[in-house]
Amino acid sequence: MTKDKKQQLSEAIQHNVLTLQWAPGQDLDESSLSLQFGLSRTPLREVFRDLAGQGFLSQKQHRNTRVAELSHQTLREFFQAAPMIYSAIMRLAAENRTIAQVQQLEVIQDDFEQALASADGQARSLANHRFHKQTALMANNRYLLPSFERLLIDHTRIGQTFFRTAGPDQPMSEASDHHRQMIAAISAGEVARAGDLAIEHWNLSRAQFAQFVMPQSLDVNLGQWIQGEPS
Amino acid sequence: MTKDKKQQLSEAIQHNVLTLQWAPGQDLDESSLSLQFGLSRTPLREVFRDLAGQGFLSQKQHRNTRVAELSHQTLREFFQAAPMIYSAIMRLAAENRTIAQVQQLEVIQDDFEQALASADGQARSLANHRFHKQTALMANNRYLLPSFERLLIDHTRIGQTFFRTAGPDQPMSEASDHHRQMIAAISAGEVARAGDLAIEHWNLSRAQFAQFVMPQSLDVNLGQWIQGEPS
């Protein structure tokens, strides 16, 4: 019944990164974490390496592992890639979904709506994360997955502010509406419709990004990227 | 003067995987490799983990590390993702390239043409690999990169047969032509043109893939069909 310690550690780190409880660029301490989780440094470092490979952490030779940065350069790259990848994932999900996966997605969406009703920003954001992660699972494409997951990590981190501050009003319920429509399109195998919904959903997200305040207090006008280009 | 052993090991593994000297699905032996490279198992396993994260190797809990598989399912996913990603990378390369990078790309292309003139299939294939890897570097997008690199790994592995068997005739010189046109488009910052060239180049590649006729019904490792030589 005892869960795998490495798994626990990995999930804890992911949670802390996604919720911004660990700030972008923040240093991690091997010895304190290994003490905390009852693991020696060897397996701990393997978890670090995995998570660095997935985009949660970043590592440099002979330097301490840290939470992956979120710079203005990062955001620029984000906007260049996100619409295309999100749309592709949604189209493939509509193409390759199984019935069991659709049912699972509906359960996750129920959780998301419950979270929206609550005041818990982290719960909202993480539920949203899980929704999109499930669509990626349904897309079932090992080549697209790593890029999508990286985008989703940073999307979730940036969206934190939005989910934390906003009440369950207009834009929130609109996002939830989109999710419901996505489920319908995926379930019906409407590929083009699913792809269009991804774009639509994405355009809604753009508004959230404007509220994001850079942790390292870089005085960047996010608007310039948001107004920017589609592609 | 002594190069980094881990780096050497990593490059050797990548080389063996890309050239099919190690067949897809083939088991790796930790102790023999650690002996061979004068490294203990700890750093060796870290290299394994990195390369598994990049798509060269695959790992499962309590099972030996192996060369990443190439199944019929893999190929299906490959065809779903490749044109879009290749095209996006090429467009971004045209958008973000620096002069130094273009010059570097020209050097790589010279190498490629030299390799085509030779009879060395591995050299041809690896030179082609380096060309496309350089375009990905120029695209300068951390989100797209991991997906592109995974595609390129398998593209190179599948293309091996083509580069090994064909002489420097029609399709080969056509590929080289494409490369030259890509350099021109990227250098001139012609984004749309670069994206179109990627699609065109990709359509040429499809012909190469046709040489690999697999039994559609069997989800077998491609490796056993590919490998022609001992050792």
Place this chain on the structure above:
DNA sequence: TGAATACAGTTTGTATACAAATGAATAAAT
């Protein structure tokens, strides 16, 4: 005979001790 199980050998995973590298603080020099 055949299935299940127990055992042994091999391989993977973890802990820990030690080596190498880094960065900060201090001392020396121009």
Place this chain on the structure above:
DNA sequence: ATTTATTCATTTGTATACAAACTGTATTCA
């Protein structure tokens, strides 16, 4: 006073011994 060396404490990287898990073979029992 600023720059350049030097030292030392801290942190990262590696080697190795040991523990846990898997695989194949042999043995037992129906």
